Amino acid sequence: MAKKVVPEEARRRRRPTRQGVVVTQHLIVETALRMLHEHGRDGLTVRRLGLALGADPSTLYRYFRGIDDLTLAIADELIGRAMHGRRPTGQWRTDLREIGLRIHTAYLAHPEAAVLTASRVSGRANEIAGDETVLGILRSTGLPDADVVRIYQAFVDQALAFAALDAASLALPEAARAADEQVWRATYAELPAETHPNIAALAPLLVARMNDSAYPAALEMLLDSAEASVRRARRDNDPDRTTAP
Known part of the structure; x- marks a missing residue:
């Protein structure tokens, strides 16, 4: 049976921990983000979280039903950070672009958390x-x-998919990530035109681009498609539009 989650008001009346801090839902999420950064996904456990908070591990269950419930709160925190301080311009394409880039940036600031939460609702x-x-x-x-x-759907899934993909690369050990990046220079750039004419012809461009995220370019492609849909819808709804015989 899931343990009862205590209302936020009741949580605020808790005594400070041994470290002199009052445990709140926000503090738990912040601590979990730090633990994910320092120890990876496997390091986020109830016991370790309790130690980091200076509280009994069971404290988690006053705020969350378990680690999975905490994971959803982390996902929501990342979205909140992405949207915080956003100033709408009233230009739909500009505003969507900014939101997409904000989501991508917020997730990449916490790659382990991004990999853990990008697929969650x-x-x-x-x-x-x-x-x-x-x-x-x-x-x-x-x-x-x-x-x-x-x-x-395409906009949200694209942003989160690229966030997860790029975060997974950032979450790799430094040596593994460096080795992956070197493949484009040490392997692809050295392939002969006789056997791989297309790769050889494009090698300088591939080397220059392939270690960077494709998300900004993919986002523009999606926005181009959306803009074409907007133009088509406006044309179809124009009462003055004449149709060819």
Whole structure:
């Protein structure tokens, strides 16, 4: 049976820990993010979390139903950080671009947490607010509802997929990541044109690009497609548009 989660107001009345701090849900999430950075995904356990907080490990269950519930809170925290301080411009493409890049940046700042949470749906406040914002931006273009949902899904999944992919690379041990990056220079750039004409012809460009994230370019491609859909929807809804016989 899942343990009862204590309301936030009751949690605030808790006595300070041995380290002189009052445990809150936010403090647990912050501590978990630090532990993921220092020890990786396997290092995030109830026992270690209790030690890091200077509290009994069972303290976690006053705030979360377990590590998986904490994982969802971490996912929501990353989205909250991505959206914090955002200033909408009223230009739908500009605003979507900024949100996508903000999500990517926020996740890459915590690569272990990104790999752990990018595929999760938390249903929590920051995630819901972010979804509401993106849907509102898309609806402001006049797109049909079906297109709004189609582009919304592609936008969110693309941002999180690239965040997970790029974070997984950053989470590798330094030696492994350096070795992967060197492959483009030491292997691909040395392939002869006689056997690999396409790679050889493009080798300088491949070396220059392939160790960087493709997300900004992929995001622009998605926005180009969305803009084409917006133009088509506006053309179809234009009462003055004449049709060819």
